[in-house]
Amino acid sequence: xxxxxxxxxxxxxxxxxxxxxxxxxxxxxxxxxxxxxxxxxxxxxxxxxxxxxxxxxxxxxxxxxxxxxxxxxxxxxxxxxxxxxxxxxxxxxxxxxxxxxxxxxxxxxxxxxxxxxxxxxxxxxxxxxxxxxxxxxxxxxxxxxxxxxxxxxxxxxxxxxxxxxxxxxxxxxxxxxxxxxxxxxxxxxxxxxxxxxxxxxxxxxxxxxxxxxxxxxxxxxxxxxxxxxxxxxxxxxxxxxxxxxxxxxxxxxxxxxxxxxxxxxxxxxxxxxxxxxxxxxxxxxxxxxxxxxxxxxxxxxxxxxxxxxxxxxxxxxxxxxxxxxxxxxxxxxxxxxxxxxxxxxxxxxxxxxxxxxxxxxxxxxxxxxxxxxxxxxxxxxxxxxxxxxxxxxxxxxxxxxxxxxxxxxxxxxxxxxxxx
Numbered sequence: 001x002x003x004x005x006x007x008x009x010x011x012x013x014x015x016x017x018x019x020x021x022x023x024x025x026x027x028x029x030x031x032x033x034x035x036x037x038x039x040x041x042x043x044x045x046x047x048x049x050x051x052x053x054x055x056x057x058x059x060x061x062x063x064x065x066x067x068x069x070x071x072x073x074x075x076x077x078x079x080x081x082x083x084x085x086x087x088x089x090x091x092x093x094x095x096x097x098x099x100x101x102x103x104x105x106x107x108x109x110x111x112x113x114x115x116x117x118x119x120x121x122x123x124x125x126x127x128x129x130x131x132x133x134x135x136x137x138x139x140x141x142x143x144x145x146x147x148x149x150x151x152x153x154x155x156x157x158x159x160x161x162x163x164x165x166x167x168x169x170x171x172x173x174x175x176x177x178x179x180x181x182x183x184x185x186x187x188x189x190x191x192x193x194x195x196x197x198x199x200x201x202x203x204x205x206x207x208x209x210x211x212x213x214x215x216x217x218x219x220x221x222x223x224x225x226x227x228x229x230x231x232x233x234x235x236x237x238x239x240x241x242x243x244x245x246x247x248x249x250x251x252x253x254x255x256x257x258x259x260x261x262x263x264x265x266x267x268x269x270x271x272x273x274x275x276x277x278x279x280x281x282x283x284x285x286x287x288x289x290x291x292x293x294x295x296x297x298x299x300x301x302x303x304x305x306x307x308x309x310x311x312x313x314x315x316x317x318x319x320x321x322x323x324x325x326x327x328x329x330x331x332x333x334x335x336x337x338x339x340x341x342x343x344x345x346x347x348x349x350x351x352x353x354x355x356x357x358x359x360x361x362x363x364x365x366x367x368x369x370x371x372x373x374x375x376x377x378x379x380x381x382x383x384x385x386x387x388x389x390x391x392x393x394x395x396x397x398x399x400x401x402x403x404x405x406x407x408x409x410x411x412x413x414x415x416x417x418x419x420x
Contacts, residue, residue, distance in 0.1 A: 021049050021129075021131070022046055022047070022048060022049055022052065022120055022122050022129070022131040023046065023047045023049075024044065024045070024046050024131070024133050024134065025045045025046060025047055031136070031137045031138075031139065032136060032137070032138045032139065033139045033141065034108050034138065034139070034140055034141070035108075035140070035141050036108065036109060036110060036140060036141070037107050037108070038107075038108055039104065039105065039106055039107075039108070040104070040105045040108050040112070040138055040140075041098065041102065041103075041104050041105075042102055042103045042104075042116055042118070042136050043098070043102045044100075044101040044102050044103070044118050044133050045099075045100050045101060045102070046100060046101050046120055046131075046133075048122065049122065049124050050124075051124055051125055052122045052123065052124040053122070053123055054120060054121070054122055055078075055121040055122060055123055055128070056076055056077060056078040056079075056121050057076065057077040057078075057101055057118055057119070057120055057121075058073055058075075058076050058077075058118070058119045058121070059073070059074050059075045059076070059095075059103055059116065059117070059118050059119075060072065060073055060074065060116070060117040060118070060119065061074045061090060061091065061092075061114055061115070061116055061117075062114050062115045062116075062117075063090055063111070063113070063114040064113040064114040064115075064139075066114070071115075071117065072085075072088050072090045072091065073085055073088065074088055074090070074091035074092065074095065075091070075095055075097075075103070077097055077101075082096070082097035090111070092105045092108065092109070092112050093107070093109075094106040094107055101118050101120060101133070103116070103118065105138075108138070108140050109140065110140050112138060112140050113138060113139055113140045114137070114138060115135045115136065115137045115138075116135065116136050116137075116138060117132055117133055117135050117136075118132075118133045119131065119132050119133070120133075287322065287325075287329045287351065288324075288325075290322040290329075290416075291322045291323060291324050291329065293416065294320055294321050294322045294416065295321065295322075295323070295324075297418055297419075298319060298418065298419040299319075299320050299321070299416045299417065299418055299419065300316060300317060300318055300319065300320055300334075300416065300417060300418075300419050301316070301317040301320035301333065301414060301415070301416050302314060302315070302316045302317075302338075302414075302415045302416075302417075303315050303316075303317075303340065303385070303399075303412065303413070303414050303415075304412070304413045304415070305340060305399055305402065305409050305411065305412045305413075306409070306410050306411050307407065307408070307409055307410055308408065308410045313338070313339045313340035313402050314338045314339065314340055315336050315337070315338035315339075315340040315341060315342060315343075315399075316336070316337050316338050317333040317334050317335070317336050317344075318334045318335040318336075318337070318419065319332065319333070319334030319335070319419070320332070320333060320334060320416060321334075323348075327350070328350035328351055328356075328358045329350065329351040330348045330349060330350040330351065330376070331348065331349060331351070331376045332348050333345070339402075340399055340401065340402045341399075341401030341402060342401055343381070343382040343383035343399050343400050343401040343402075344376065344381065344382075344383050345378070345381075349376040349377060349378050349381075350376070351374060351375070351376055352365065352366055352367045352374060352375065352376070352377045353367050353374035354367045354368050354372050354374070359377040359378065359379065359380060360377075360378050360379040361377075361379045361380055366379075366380030366381070369395075370384040370387050370395060371384065371386075371387030371388040371395040371396060371397075372387070372388065373385075373386025373387045373388070374386055382399075382400035382401060383398070383399055383400065384396070384397065384398050385397055385399070385409075385412045385414070393406040393408075396408040396409070397409040397410075397412060399412075
């Protein structure tokens with residue numbers, strides 16, 4: 001639930017004409033959703049009125065849930081110097097000024113959730129005037145913890161007293177978990193020095209069945225080092241949680257399509273080669289993770305998108321499945337619902353990259369033609385979520401069925417969760 005906040009009242013001097021007022025040229029972003037430890041950027045920009053000059057900037061923060069409290073001054077910019085308010089306990093620990101009235105917070109924490117503002121003090125001729133920006137609400141989410149502990153999974157066991165007629169001993173059931181995350185990464189259980197893989201998964205628990213001869217010894221439950229058990233969750237609404245699959249720390253960079261700046265096209269050939277090798281490594285790692293998460297149980301996919309005017313839409317695919325490398329990571333999307341419409345279809349398209357042409361187009365590579373980004377292309381289709389940021393038409397990031405055109409999309413998030 002998003003708490004309501006008190007209105008912040010600042011004195012706004014009357015102006016005789018629109019050109020005599022400071023104009024905020026950005027402010028379309030009204031909400032940011034980040035995971036603990038990530039970077040948050042508030043891209044405020046302004047244009048000065050005719051004959052005006054900036055005196056200083058002041059940034060304010062109102063903590064989430066602090067309905068009765070006034071916003072706190074967390075930083076000022078005066079005479080070209082950015083000064084964080086180190087005496088304010090609610091101020092984020094690591095803040096940086098970014099052009100031209102923006103603010104960057106490194107390593108966001110849970111207590112950084114709340115609404116942020118910037119106030120510009122401007123002098124026009126001999127008149128001092130203050131202007132307050134549109135507030136931006138930052139929601140910070142914690143990485144999902146394990147119910148039984150942060151680093152290791154607690155192992156409990158149950159003895160099945162109703163022994164099988166063909167067995168002389170009872171059965172021991174080890175439960176590793178329970179997980180609060182969506183999905184279930186592989187786990188192994190180590191009795192003494194032997195490693196045994198879990199045999200089943202049920203209601204958030206990994207189940208390992210052993211006969212009584214294996215009861216002796218110390219049992220330790222551990223996760224695969226490549227698992228995504230600590231992927232941060234963000235909440236699309238109060239009742240439903242989705243696990244993010246396109247943030248940097250999940251290493252699923254093949255799905256990443258939210259860039260803030262253009263990548264240079266004039267890098268030296270060696271640098272380009274190194275980037276391609278790194279992209280290939282990340283792509284395979286990301287697709288392997290998605291394959292593992294979507295094949296162990298039924299998963300749904302939600303795609304949220306926002307254009308450059310601040311409008312947003314989404315689509316949910318009821319059944320989302322990514323197959324393994326022997327199937328070229330082909331994906332099945334299932335039934336689609338949502339205002340963004342279905343730009344992919346339900347066919348099992350293989351994953352195409354600039355160096356691996358798996359699409360259905362007879363001549364040419366869709367990844368190369370669609371901005372260089374890999375995706376599940378057909379011939380070449382009406383969706384491209386990994387193109388160039390700000391690219392023209394189908395060379396950029398687009399979702400045709402949203403507006404029935406190839407207009408550029410500012411940001412895209414792909415999120416998965418188990419089908420309930």
